[in-house]
Amino acid sequence: MKKFNLLILLYVSLVLAGCITGQQDAVTLQSPAIIPEPVHLEVKDGVFQLTDRTAVSFRANDELAESTAGALNDILLPILDSKLEYRENTTTDVILFKTEAAIDNPEGYRLNVTDDQITISAGTAAGYFYGLQTLRQLWETTDQENKGGLLIPQVEIEDHPRFEWRGMMLDVSRHFFPKEFIKKFIDYLAMNKLNTFHWHLVDDQGWRIEIKKYPLLTEKGAWRVNKEHLHWNSRPKPEQGEVADFGGFYTQEEIKEIVQYAAERHVNIVPEIEMPAHVSAAIASYPWLSCKQEPIPVPSGGVWPITDIYCAGNDSTFMFLAEVLTEVMELFPSEYIHVGGDEATKTEWEHCAKCQQRIKDEDLANVHELQSYFISRVEEFLNANGRKLIGWDEILEGGLAPNATVMSWRGMSGGIEAAKKGHHAVMSPGTHLYFDHYQGQQQLEPLAIGGYSPISHVYTFDPAPDSLGQAADYILGGQANLWTEYVPTPEHAEYMIFPRIYALAEVLWTPRENKDWDKFISKVNRHLPLLDEKGVNYARSMNNVHVTPEFDKEKGTISMKMEAENPQGDIRYTADGSEPSVNSEIYLAPMSPDQTMTVKAGLFQNGELVGKISATEIFIHKAFAQQPEYKAQPAEKYSGNSDFVLTDGIRGSMNFGSGEWQGFNGDDLELVFDFEEPTTVSNVTVGTLQDNGSWIFRANKVVIYGAGDGSGLELLGDSKANISSSTVEKQVVDFYVTIPEKPLSRLKVVVYNIGVCPEDHAGAGRPAWLFVDEVIIE
Numbered sequence: 104m105k106k107f108n109l110l111i112l113l114y115v116s117l118v119l120a121g122c123i124t125g126q127q128d129a130v131t132l133q134s135p136a137i138i139p140e141p142v143h144l145e146v147k148d149g150v151f152q153l154t155d156r157t158a159v160s161f162r163a164n165d166e167l168a169e170s171t172a173g174a175l176n177d178i179l180l181p182i183l184d185s186k187l188e189y190r191e192n193t194t195t196d197v198i199l200f201k202t203e204a205a206i207d208n209p210e211g212y213r214l215n216v217t218d219d220q221i222t223i224s225a226g227t228a229a230g231y232f233y234g235l236q237t238l239r240q241l242w243e244t245t246d247q248e249n250k251g252g253l254l255i256p257q258v259e260i261e262d263h264p265r266f267e268w269r270g271m272m273l274d275v276s277r278h279f280f281p282k283e284f285i286k287k288f289i290d291y292l293a294m295n296k297l298n299t300f301h302w303h304l305v306d307d308q309g310w311r312i313e314i315k316k317y318p319l320l321t322e323k324g325a326w327r328v329n330k331e332h333l334h335w336n337s338r339p340k341p342e343q344g345e346v347a348d349f350g351g352f353y354t355q356e357e358i359k360e361i362v363q364y365a366a367e368r369h370v371n372i373v374p375e376i377e378m379p380a381h382v383s384a385a386i387a388s389y390p391w392l393s394c395k396q397e398p399i400p401v402p403s404g405g406v407w408p409i410t411d412i413y414c415a416g417n418d419s420t421f422m423f424l425a426e427v428l429t430e431v432m433e434l435f436p437s438e439y440i441h442v443g444g445d446e447a448t449k450t451e452w453e454h455c456a457k458c459q460q461r462i463k464d465e466d467l468a469n470v471h472e473l474q475s476y477f478i479s480r481v482e483e484f485l486n487a488n489g490r491k492l493i494g495w496d497e498i499l500e501g502g503l504a505p506n507a508t509v510m511s512w513r514g515m516s517g518g519i520e521a522a523k524k525g526h527h528a529v530m531s532p533g534t535h536l537y538f539d540h541y542q543g544q545q546q547l548e549p550l551a552i553g554g555y556s557p558i559s560h561v562y563t564f565d566p567a568p569d570s571l572g573q574a575a576d577y578i579l580g581g582q583a584n585l586w587t588e589y590v591p592t593p594e595h596a597e598y599m600i601f602p603r604i605y606a607l608a609e610v611l612w613t614p615r616e617n618k619d620w621d622k623f624i625s626k627v628n629r630h631l632p633l634l635d636e637k638g639v640n641y642a643r644s645m646n647n648v649h650v651t652p653e654f655d656k657e658k659g660t661i662s663m664k665m666e667a668e669n670p671q672g673d674i675r676y677t678a679d680g681s682e683p684s685v686n687s688e689i690y691l692a693p694m695s696p697d698q699t700m701t702v703k704a705g706l707f708q709n710g711e712l713v714g715k716i717s718a719t720e721i722f723i724h725k726a727f728a729q730q731p732e733y734k735a736q737p738a739e740k741y742s743g744n745s746d747f748v749l750t751d752g753i754r755g756s757m758n759f760g761s762g763e764w765q766g767f768n769g770d771d772l773e774l775v776f777d778f779e780e781p782t783t784v785s786n787v788t789v790g791t792l793q794d795n796g797s798w799i800f801r802a803n804k805v806v807i808y809g810a811g812d813g814s815g816l817e818l819l820g821d822s823k824a825n826i827s828s829s830t831v832e833k834q835v836v837d838f839y840v841t842i843p844e845k846p847l848s849r850l851k852v853v854v855y856n857i858g859v860c861p862e863d864h865a866g867a868g869r870p871a872w873l874f875v876d877e878v879i880i881e
Contacts, residue, residue: 132150132254132256133244133245133629134146134256135241135245135256135258136240136245136626136630137237137244137626138240138295138609138626139295139608139609140612140617140618140626141237141617142261142263143260144259146257146258147217147256147257147258149218149257150218150254150255150256151216151217151221151254151257152252153179153198153242153252153253153254154252154253155183155185157187157196157198157252158188158196159175159187159189159199159200160189160192160193160198160200161189161200162201163191165200167225167228167231168201168202171225171232172187174231174232174235175187175238178239182253183252194219194220195219195220196220197221199221199222200223200224200231201223202224203224203225204226206224206225206226206230208230208263209226209227209229210230210263210267210298211230211261211262212224212225212231212233213225213261213262214234214238215259215260216255217257218257221238223238229298232293232368233262233296234262236294236296237262242254242255243633244626264296265611265615266578266611267579267580268299268529268580268582268611269298269581269607269608269611270297270529270581270583271292271300271582271583271600271604272582272585273301273302273587274584274585274587275304275309275311275587276304276305276308276384277306277308277309277586277587277588278591278592279309279311279325279350279352280593280596281351281593282353282357284593284596285361288300288600289361289364289365291600291601291604292368292370292604295604295605296612297604298369298370298371299373299580300365300371300373301373302374302375303586304376305376305381305384306377306381307381307383307384307402307406307411308327308383308384308401308403308404309325309327309350309384310325310352310385310388311351311352312358312431312434313353313354314427314431315430316426316427316430317389317423317427319389320384320388323347323387323388323401324385324387324401325384326349327350327401327402328346328347328400329403330403330404331591333404334832335404335589336407336795336796336831337404337795338403338405339403341400341402341403347401355430358434358435362435362436366436371437371438373440374434374435374437374441375441375442375443376441376443377443378442378443378444378481379412379413379415379477380409380412380413381443381445381446382411382413383401383402384401385413387399387401391419392413392414392419392420392423393451394412394452394457394458395451396414405588405796406865407865407866408450408866409447409448410448410451411451412449412451412452413477414452414455415473415477416452416455416456416457416461421484428488429488432490437490439490439492440485440490440491441493441494441510442478442492442494442498443495444494444497444498445494445495445496445497447497449470449471449473452470458470458473469501471500472501472502473501474497474498474501475498475502475504476501478492478504478507479504479505482505482507491507491508492504492506493509493510494508495509495512496509496510496516496517496518499521503524503526507526508521509526509527509529510528510582511528511529511530511531512532513532513533514534515532518530518578522574522576522578523574527577527578528577528579529580529581529582530566530580531583532564533554535561536556536561536564536582536583536584537583537586538583538584538585538603539551539552539554539585539587539588539589539599540552540553540555540556540760542558542599542603542642542645543557543642543645543647544649544717544758545756546757547644547647548642549595550589551589551599552586552588553758553759553760553797554760555758555760557645557668558624558644558668559620559624559645559668561606561610562610562623564610565610566581580611583603583607585599594640595640597639597640597641598641599642600641601634601642602630602631602634602642602645603642605623605626605627606623609623621670624645624668624670624671625671627645627669628669644714645669646672646706647714647715647717648666648667648674648676648704648717649667650665650704650717651663651664651666652664652747652751654745654746654751660695660728661728661751661752662693662694662695663694663695663719663752669706669713672708673689673707674689674690674707675687675688675690675705676702676703676704677702677703677704678694678696679700679701680703683716685710685712696752697723699722699724700723701718701719701720701721702718702719703718703719704716704717704719719753721753722752722753722754722877722879724752724879724880724881725880726750726776726879727750727751728747728750728751729776730746730747730750731774731775731852731878732774732775732776732777733772733773734773735771737765737766737767738766738767740766741759741765741766741874742765743762743763744763748763748764748765749765750877754790754835754876755792755874757792757833757834757835759794759799759872763876764792764874764875765876766799766872766874767872767874768870769856769871770856771853771855771856771873773852773853775849776850776851776880778850781847781848783844784842784847784880784881785842785844786842786881787805787840787852787878787879787880787881788840788877788879788881789852789875789878789879790835790837790876791835791837791854791874791875792833792835792875793828793833793834794833794874795829795830795831795864796831797872798864799873800828800856800857800873801826801857802824802838802854802856803823803855803856803858804821804822804855805822805854805855806821806840806852806855807820807821807850808851809842809845809849809851810849811848812848816849816851821840822838822839822840824836828857828861828871829863829864838854850880852878854875856871858870
């Protein structure tokens with residue numbers, strides 16, 4: 104067995120393994136597991152056996168084909184111990200390369216495998232590259248005990264991408280990643296036929312690109328005080344005397360090396376230079392860039408609201424940006440330059456004399472139009488230098504710059520609005536494509552920013568649904584984003600990327616009608632052993648078992664369904680709190696619990712546990728499966744996954760976006776339960792969430808009222824909060840109310856919101872969120 108690292112090669116990015124000794128008897132291979140699924144794939148009987156006796160062939164003077172043949176030889180040399188020889192006019196035991204201008208799509212290719220030859224046809228180097236990626240997968244993902252070479256299943260493939268922009272963003276500001284990992288990240292994109300690397304080089308917490316005209320940007324702006332031991336959103340402002348030595352940056356020579364590395368793999372790098380907000384690191388380096396022109400430190404953690412922004416009334420700001428962008432354009436040949444444009448709190452502009460004078464001089468209505476002026480002025484500079492501007496969907500506010508492209512992250516509405524106005528858009532909604540979100544049950548995952556985007560959810564995304572009509576023509580494609588506030592290392596980044604990148608690749612390459620979840624997840628299972636060979640730290644979250652309630656309206660009962668995203672294997676479980684094993688009961692159908700219990704479950708394949716054991720407490724109580732009367736409804740976005748979310752027997756985890764909670768923005772929760780028959784109640788427990796960084800705070804107090812038959816409501820008891828609303832640690836805070844035991848026909852539960860965010864919070868004075876689950880009546 105010979106293993107080799109293909110990162111050093113031009114056209115490859117995986118570690119491959121092959122066995123080369125002697126002849127091989129006829130074998131049966133599994134069907135191909137190509138990700139992303141091709142446009143047309145026909146699998147035929149038989150195989151092609153690739154050995155050191157196989158030849159390569161191409162037309163004379165076809166430099167593109169000759170170069171591709173050389174790249175394939177680089178891949179095969181460590182496997183075969185020799186290079187394939189070139190032979191003219193041969194038709195058997197040969198790999199043919201044909202450059203065909205008739206292949207319209209610049210990234211398209213054809214791949215035909217018969218028993219005596221492989222033919223790869225393309226019109227461009229990119230097409231050939233993707234053809235080689237598919238060929239590589241054909242021998243990597245087929246089960247073979249081959250001692251005579253590589254076995255390639257006979258296939259006929261015609262392929263090209265659905266979208267031209269197939270990308271992923273990596274944030275290197277919140278946490279800096281070394282050059283070696285940036286190259287590895289590019290390899291991950293290339294092997295999955297993704298062609299765009301959005302490089303987030305600038306943000307409040309660090310400036311990561313060397314600008315020779317402004318050396319302080321990296322001498323000072325690239326470094327912050329190390330407060331990694333604290334939660335991201337609870338890191339205090341650096342104090343005078345604290346040493347800023349945590350961070351890093353890329354020299355221009357390193358960037359040139361990375362850009363070349365990416366180009367060889369047909370990955371375009373789109374640099375992002377944030378403006379007018381997310382620029383604390385720049386202002387820390389050159390305070391005259393802000394309206395106040397006062398020194399500030401580089402933040403060590405979260406910043407909200409973002410008020411330290413560039414001064415739009417100062418011409419020196421635009422001179423600075425022009426000189427920075429000039430150096431950026433010299434390093435990056437990308438047609439697009441990303442300018443951010445998001446999350447700018449414009450309070451400083453409202454009080455800045457120069458900004459107000461700019462508004463007056465340019466006949467602008469308000470600070471929103473001033474941001475539009477800011478972005479349009481930068482776009483004019485980029486256009487004059489042959490580049491195009493792209494920014495987050497906030498650049499729509501106050502009017503869209505004439506030629507701008509919108510990257511839609513706050514859902515798809517921004518991209519849709521831009522497309523309907525005749526502007527190009529890239530879809531990147533946080534609902535589906537934020538890879539910093541949890542991909543499994545929060546209690547089984549490393550700390551993340553929040554949200555919930557498992558691989559199955561990523562796979563459902565469509566950047567250009569039919570509802571867009573002709574506006575769909577303006578959708579360039581899509582990309583996933585990996586923000587790194589909670590991703591401090593390359594290993595953690597890999598965990599957040601894999602295996603979700605496989606779903607991203609298929610969403611952006613494969614025709615909608617060719618997508619098939621069951622087939623896709625089966626292919627993912629075939630690719631994971633390759634990641635094991637490479638030592639990639641991928642997530643196994645799709646193997647974890649979820650226990651979810653299902654309500655039967657006719658019977659008025661709730662049953663518990665168990666499922667894992669990965670359908671391969673057996674779910675085994677226990678209902679007594681013990682750890683499940685290969686000998687535990689196999690889950691076959693939803694269970695209907697009649698008493699409080701702890702269900703533990705795991706997915707087993709071939710007698711081995713392949714994920715983590717999940718534990719779910721199911722509470723059967725006197726309000727179980729009841730639908731209470733609400734005085735005020737929860738926020739639409741956080742209404743929960745059913746009408747019975749507060750009484751479904753399953754308590755909410757610490758992931759507020761899981762559908763297990765109901766959220767109320769600034770409002771109290773008031774519920775009334777009507778019992779069919781007088782019911783004796785002794786206590787009520789109400790769970791609330793404390794998630795300071797997400798503006799979610801435990802309740803102030805819970806008050807219980809009750810009434811017997813024919814009587815009015817009376818106060819029965821209350822419970823006050825036992826932790827501060829400023830507590831940073833994320834936790835579920837229970838309110839336990841003991842009440843006098845007596846028969847009740849009606850029970851009223853009032854959960855009081857703290858109202859507004861505390862004075863020491865970034866959102867001080869703004870409406871606070873209250874999240875509640877479950878209401879347990881005993």
